[in-house]
Every structure is written in structure tokens, then in C-alpha cells.
Amino acid sequence: MKTLRLYLLALLALTAGACNRTSEKETETRRNLVYGIDADNYRLETAEVGKGETMSKILNSYGITVRQIDRLDRASKEIFPLRNIRPGHKYTVFIHEDSLYSPHLDYLVYETDRTGFVVFGFHDNDSVSVRKDTKPMTIRRTQRSAVINSSLWGSIMEQNLPYSLAAEMENIYQWTVDFFGIQKGDSFTVIYDELFIDDTVSAGIGRVWGAKFTQGGKEYYAIPYRQGGKIQYWEADGASLRKQLLKAPLKYTRISSKFSYARKHPIYKVYRPHTGVDYAAPKGTPVHAVADGVVTFKGWAGGGGKTLKIKHAGNLMTGYLHLSGYAKGIAQGKRVSQGQLIGYVGSTGASTGPHLDYRIWRNGTPIDPLKIPQKPAEPISKQNRAGFEYVRERIMAELNGTISDEERITQLDSIPAPTKPAVPADSTAAAPAKATAKPAKK
Template identity: 70%
Template sequence: MKRLMTLAALGVAWIAWSCGSGNTAASDDKTAEPVAERNLLYGIPVDDYRVEHGEIAPGETMGRILNRYGVGAATVDRLDRVAKSEFPLGSIRAGNPYTAFIHEDSLNTPHLDYLVYECNASQYVVFALHDADSVSVTLGEKPVSVRRRKKQATIESSLWGAIMREGMPYALAAELEEIYQWSIDFFGIQKGDAFTVIYDERFVDTTAVGIGRVWGAKFSHGGKEYYAVPFRQNDRIQYWDISGGSLRKQLLKAPLKYSRISSRFSNARLHPIYKIYRPHHGVDYAAPKGTPVHAVADGTVTFKGWGGGGGNTLKIKHPGNMMSGYLHLSRFAKGIAKGSRVSQGQLIGYVGSTGASTGPHLDFRLWRNGKPIDPLKAPSEPAEPIAEGNRAAFEFVRDRIVAELEGEVSDSLRITQLDSIRIGR
């Protein structure tokens, strides 16, 4: 596949070509005429063309668009063959924009030289029609700028609600849930909980196209403050608490996201179908059918199959004589079988309503030494802490991240990279 090129790279390539190779002495010739900068769009000298902008209509094909600009069937077929290894013509989507670059010959006959299709806000494809026998396809990428943000919010109903109310990127909610998934039960956050977060927001021109690294966070929940500080250890960037303990724990707080607790652990719950009081040694998470379910810890699948009233059931054995159970699944994830090794956070199945169930939900259970325990109260040991050899570097990063979370700091004190940290500067 041809390399991705930024506008800057494409611009440099065009200028180098237009100037000719010359010799190295030419750069020292003080009498040489300066090269005028060219007005480039997608790396193409836009002033040389008549430019037309359009949008892919529902059901429209690239062949139909090219035909409209006078490109014959043989050339479209040739372009289709070349594009298969770069960007198949059938990959275009309705609603996405495209730009046509047209020149007119001496008889004022229009010819399409380039058609550029935008895959998303930052990536595009240049279909070049050099002549009837020469076509090419090049992937390009617009320059992305990064702006550092610090935002604060107080929870009124949910983390997502607070994110939307304060106009933060939606992706930030998922990122915070990912960082704190071992420490904070996001089904149990309360009105008045609050958070501060430092993150990079990515832009193409003036359009926000997502977020980059989260540089630090403080989440106040249930009267306790949970800090998240990024630091690289063992060639992996992870998040750590203020004392250097890993936020990653033996068990995830919950095996799925974006749901609510509909029933809790109890020794005497009125069963919604059988209408009798009986133990319910699990937590029910109400969620739409098909919601992904993830393993709460590393382990080995010991049971996969029909569990009677539990419907499609999966059980996983974990270190420390722990066992987790996932009931009422609609189906199991691909590759999951008895004896399979699974990793914490791995997709293992999907929410359903199989067995004795009144609606789609996950009945999640935990056992220690064969005895059922409340998943919402299960203790979880942290992963490996900051190594002593990394302690000074970690504290250097932590102190600056915390200072920025708590107030304003100068640019020189901000942590902007996590490699080659220099201590004492």
C-alpha cells in the first residue's frame, strides 16, 4: 500500500519536482530566484484547475461519478483494479465529500485529472487519471493539530451526562471509564461526584476529530479522590494512583459498560418468574441484547454451555481460587471454548435473555474457594506497583501532573512526553 502522506509532505514533494533535481551548489547561489509557494489542496496545485465539490449520494458508485466527468468504462475498470490494493472503489460511503480537479485543453474540452474522496475528517484518497493508460491511487492524511485541555465537571446523573453538559468530546467518557474501570463502579457514581481531566484534543483545521492522550485525572467519588497519572513501565504506558500503585486491579469493577444494576446480591430475593424467595448470589446488569461482555480477570474457561435457568452460561477460573460466572448470554464470543485461556477485558460473550429471564440482562457471579461472594464488594489486589528503580521518575511526572490538575502551571512544568524523562529539571 502506498504510504500515507500529509499535506506538508505532498507539498514538499511537489515543490521538489517542480524545481528539478539540480545540484547541491544551487542552494548556495545567492542570485537564484526564490521559488514561489504554490496553493495546494490535497497536495495538488489547485490554481491549475477548475475545482468542483460534491457529496456521495445514496446508492451512488465511484464509476457513476467518474462517468459523469467523462471518464470511460475502460479507464474506470483500470482504476478499479489498481484501487483494490489501496482503497477499493466500493468502499465509498454516502454523505462523504469528494473534490474533482478539472483542466481544459486547447479546444476547451474538460478533462478530469484528479478525484479526491474524503474517508473521514483527516484521511482522504487521491484517484489520479494521468491519461487513458495511466492511473494511480494514493492515500493521504491532513495535518492534525493537538490542543491541550483541562476540564472539570460535577456529576448530576451520569458521567456521560456531565461530559455532554460541559461540551467535552464524547470519547472522553469512554476513556475515563477505561482508565478507572478497576477503581470506580460507574454504575454507583452519585450526584455531587466530580472530576478534573487533562487531555489532548485533535483537530483538522477547526474540526475536532477525537482525543489523544489523557495526561492526568482526578475523580472525586464517595468522599474519596482517585488520581490517575500516566507513566511508562515495562515498555507500557499505564495509569497509576498518587502513591504509585497501579490502577489496574486483579478484577474489573464490572464485566460490561453502559448498563444499570437491576438486581443485587441477596440471600432472599423474590424471583421475578417463580414468585418465590430464593438466594440470588449475583448482580444483574440490565443492558440491551448484544451488549459486549468481558472477562473480569485473566483465567481459563471451565464451563461453556446451557446452564438451565441461567441459559447460555460461561464460567472462568482465575488465580487465587476465584471463579466468575456469566449467565443468560445471547451467544458466546468467537474462539471461546472450554479450556480457553482468556485475558482481563477480553470479549467473551453478549448480553441476552436466555433461560429463566424476563428481559435482556447479564447475571454476573463470583465465587472464592467455592463460596459465592458479592461482586460489588469483592476485594481486588492491585497489579505490580511502580518499581523502586522508577520511583524518582514517576514522582517527577506525578508532581507535575497533580500540580496541573490542582491549578495553572507554566508550559515548562507540563509533562508532554513520557519517554526520556529528565529528573531534577
């Protein structure tokens, strides 16, 4: 009996402890936390920093003394200097009232951007505190599809998708998909993480988990996989989506004139070769190097105006004509990398309006930039093939809607190694069927 009583007492103690822990957890969940502060204890006021307003002026209006402001200024220098506040940014004050109903400012929270904020605290004995933090984010895995009517950006806006998704897809497919050759009826399906503040306010996108872009009836998959220490995107067969050259040296524009040996010049009104592609774009549009290389010419080139020429591997050279200016650091003899900013669209030289005349030569012979064969970068390595195929099967199944939520890929840093089937002790039991065996009738 004594043993039974001790057992019951112990059981009651454990149950009480569990109840207390549950109660504490429920209490924590019920707390109204705003910027990590229990807001139920305060009266909150929200405003925006006015033009010419300083943090000292704002704090002084809430009764914070010059001495406290000086301490706060020194305490915040390494975290967020008070002089860095900007007009139009939101701030929230947390005010409590003492027994005589006199208001006291305990915290001022300044929002540095859409997600970041700084908490300035004012405590007993004139002490202060400074804490920098970010708003909690909710991540929602999202899959969306769209048929393109005019452009990728147009379809993104029509479907009310995050604008950053269009930029991310252009970055992924910039070597493979011709975004200047988009036609009505082309389509895409994409899986991505969408970020939300307070579960309601969209804060852009996170990782793109996979995509399928259909252009001219051909499907281009983008499968993420880590190789060489970073996550890159690959075609379904394991070839890299990265190619020797970018499809185009700039974005957000249109082709106004194509490669031709007999084009009527818009200024001289005579037929002459135009061995390049003209991209109409606003003055100042960034121009990027299409491949790694060395600048061989920077300067005025007659009708071409301000021009850059870059030599690349494989006896290739690219030219960028009619620029309004050059990027900082660009000089003859300098090495540039693929995608690097090299200049800006202009209308210098013989030009009727702002555009980029983009040219490619191989061994000195001009070739059509829209028809140059592309060599892919290094493919998936042999040692990564099994892991890549594991990811590819699940991403493609998710894109095509044939996989459950439990089976989909949720991380790319620890892909399980494929397991070999165990060989039974009785090897005769595992003998494969003969190749001549007829398939079962359906």
C-alpha cells in the first residue's frame, strides 16, 4: 500500500507539473506581443518621422530627458545611430501610466525597413537599451501557373503574383529562354516560397523550388541542386541552365531591329549591313557583359558612338554600341565577369533614339546574336547524379501535380543517398524474370 501511495503521489506531481507547463505555454501564446513587447501593459501610439524631425525632438516630446537621450545616443552608435532615422518611416511608442496616471514612455520602436526595426528602451535609474530585430516571417510554399499573353512581366501582373518572381525567373532562365521571343500562348509553372509579415503582408519571395517554362512548344525545367558549394539550377537531364553567353545583355526591353546584310539605315536612307541586334530601351538602362572576358576597346566609334568591345573564350568578341556612358571601373584591358554591369543604354553616334546595338564576332566574322549556338556550363557531376535524380523526380512530380505534400523536397543540403535493395539469403528467390516473359494483360 505504501508503494502504491508513493506512486500515486508521484503521478499527481507529474500531472500537476505538466498542467503548469501547459498553462505557461498557453499564457505565452495568449500574450499580445508587438515587436516582442507585451502590448497589453501599454498604450500604443503610431506615427511617421516628419521632414526635418530628429530622434531627439521626438523623444523630448514624450518627456525623455536630455540626459537619457545622450545615453541612448552613445548606446546606439554601434547598433543603429540615431541620426540614421529618415522621414516617412513609421515608429511606435509604448506608454504606461503610473499610479497618478502620469504617462511614461518605456519603448520607442523605429521601423528601419519593411521587415526590420530597432527597439529603444527607457528604464528605471535613467538606464537605456537598444535592440535590433526583424518581424517574424511566415513562409508559404506556393505553386502558380500562367499562360503568357504579352510578356513575362505582364503575366505576373495579370495573375497578381509578386513582381520579384519575374526577376527571379529571368535570372534563372537568362541563358536558356529568349525573353525577347516570348509569344502569346507560352506558359510557365513555378514553385516558390512566398514570405509574409504578420501572416498577411507579402514581403517578397524566398527560394524557387522548381519551374517549368514552355516556349514555342518546348519545355525548359529548372531543378535546384547544390554543386560546387552553391545551389544552382539544372535542366531535367542534368545539364546546367548556365550557358557560355547570356541570351541578351539587358532586360525589360524589346528588339527593334535584327541582324541583316541589307537593312535600310534609318538616318542615311541607304541599304547597308546591320550585323547586330538593336534593343530599344530607355536611356540609362543597365547593360551587362554576356560572358567572362577582357575589355579590348572603350571609346568613340564613329556612328556607333560610345562603344565597348569585349574578347571572350572561343575566339568570340562582343560589341555594345550607342552607350550613354560606362560603368565605374570599366577600362581597356580590364577583366569582366558574366552579368557584370558594363554600361548604360544611350543614343550616341548615328542613332534616332535610345537603344543598344549588340554585336558578336567569331574570328572577326559577324554572327547573328540570336542564332549563336550555346555551350552549357559543367553538368551535374557523376558523384552527384543519384542525389540530383532524387530531387528532380520529386520536383517534376510536384510541378505536374502528382506528389503528396509529405513526399516533396523541403531542403537541399542533405539529400538521402539511394539505397540498394537487400540481397536475400536465398539468391534463387531473387532471380530476375526472363526477358522473354510476356507483360501481363491490362
